[in-house]
Amino acid sequence: xxxxxxxxxxxxxxxxxxxxxxxxxxxxxxxxxxxxxxxxxxxxxxxxxxxxxxxxxxxxxxxxxxxxxxxxxxxxxxxxxxxxxxxxxxxxxxxxxxxxxxxxxxxxxxxxxxxxxxxxxxxxxxxxxxxxxxxxxxxxxxxxxxxxxxxxxxxxxxxxxxxxxxxxxxxxxxxxxxxxxxxxxxxxxxxxxxxxxxxxxxxxxxxxxxxxxxxxxxxxxxxxxxxxx
Numbered sequence: 001x002x003x004x005x006x007x008x009x010x011x012x013x014x015x016x017x018x019x020x021x022x023x024x025x026x027x028x029x030x031x032x033x034x035x036x037x038x039x040x041x042x043x044x045x046x047x048x049x050x051x052x053x054x055x056x057x058x059x060x061x062x063x064x065x066x067x068x069x070x071x072x073x074x075x076x077x078x079x080x081x082x083x084x085x086x087x088x089x090x091x092x093x094x095x096x097x098x099x100x101x102x103x104x105x106x107x108x109x110x111x112x113x114x115x116x117x118x119x120x121x122x123x124x125x126x127x128x129x130x131x132x133x134x135x136x137x138x139x140x141x142x143x144x145x146x147x148x149x150x151x152x153x154x155x156x157x158x159x160x161x162x163x164x165x166x167x168x169x170x171x172x173x174x175x176x177x178x179x180x181x182x183x184x185x186x187x188x189x190x191x192x193x194x195x196x197x198x199x200x201x202x203x204x205x206x207x208x209x210x211x212x213x214x215x216x217x218x219x220x221x222x223x224x225x226x227x228x229x
Contacts, residue, residue, distance in 0.1 A: 002055060006044065007031065009051040018046045031055065032127045037062040063127050065091035066226045067173045069149070071098055072214055073180035074105040074135065079211045083178075084113045084132065086211075088120035090218040091226060094131050096175075098138045101185035108135045142191060149173040150197040154217050156183045158202040166224045169199055176221060178214045 009017065017023045023043055031041040031053060038060035045052040070092045074080045080097075087095055095117070097108055114132045121129045152166075152174060177184075177192060184192065193200055203216050222228040 002036070003057060005055045007041065007053040007055065009053065011049050014047060014049060014051045017043070018051060019048070029053065030059065032060075032121075034127070034129045035062065038127050060127060065093045065128055065130070066171075066222075068092050068218075068221065068226065069094045069096055069175035070178070070214065070218065071096045071141070071175050072178040073098055073100045073103045073138075073210065074108050075181055075210050076104070079209075080105070080108070080113070081116050082211050083214045084116045085120040086215050087218060088117045088126070088130055089124045090215065091222060092130050092176075092218060093128075094133065096133045096141065097135045098141055099135055100138045100180055100188060102182040103180045110134050138188060139191075142195070145195060146173070147196065149175055150199065151192065151195060152176045152217060152221055153192050153198050153200040154178055154203050154213055155189060155193075155200045156203075156207050156213075157189065158200060166199065166201065166220070169225060171225050174221065174225065176214075176217045178210055178217060181210055 017029070023029065023046065025043050025046050027043045029041050029043065030038055032038045037058055039055045040057050040059050041053040041055050043051065044054045068091065070083075070087045072083055072095070074097050075083075084095060095113070097113075099106065110132055117132055118129050121127075150169070150172060154177060156179070179188075192198055203213055203220075208216060
């Protein structure tokens with residue numbers, strides 16, 4: 001993406017801009033692709049099945065989030081959508097849905113969740129969209145877990161002060177693990193806890209719903225180790 005470059009639109013993008021938002025030729029719009037920052041653009045051509053935007057000038061630099069993954073078990077459709085949207089707004093770099101012993105959903109629509117991430121990035125003015133991975137079994141994910149990536153393991157069986165539990169942690173590649181409704185199984189808890197770089201924490205005195213726990217953990221991590229400091 002650069003000054004004077006023309007950007008063709010897909011049919012879905014054209015429908016949203018010209019059918020839903022009612023933009024016409026000559027309208028100005030902010031444009032980003034997750035690599036080159038934000039650009040001011042003008043509608044050059046508008047049609048039902050496509051269109052063309054022309055970039056004029058860069059309006060914001062590329063702002064990458066911290067190297068933070070969110071590993072979560074899908075729950076009910078609307079609440080899984082909520083997790084993806086809020087994780088995008090709160091600055092997760094990658095979203096990894098996993099199938100656990102107590103996961104209620106055995107399949108996801110990755111393309112639909114990715115679209116929710118795009119919409120969330122648009123709404124909050126972000127210039128980066130996190131990748132949503134395909135659903136994977138937790139055991140398989142842990143088999144290939146990178147040794148250098150630390151884990152913030154939100155363990156509902158613990159109690160205590162979460163902020164103090166992170167006081168000695170260091171910045172770098174991280175992942176947050178959020179379990180399904182019902183939590184992780186004892187075997188899953190033991191395996192996650194046994195990994196070298198795992199930091200098991202409490203999210204307070206009350207057991208949180210999975211979607212609430214995701215927001216709380218992301219907020220906690222960003223405040224202690226992320227780009228909110």
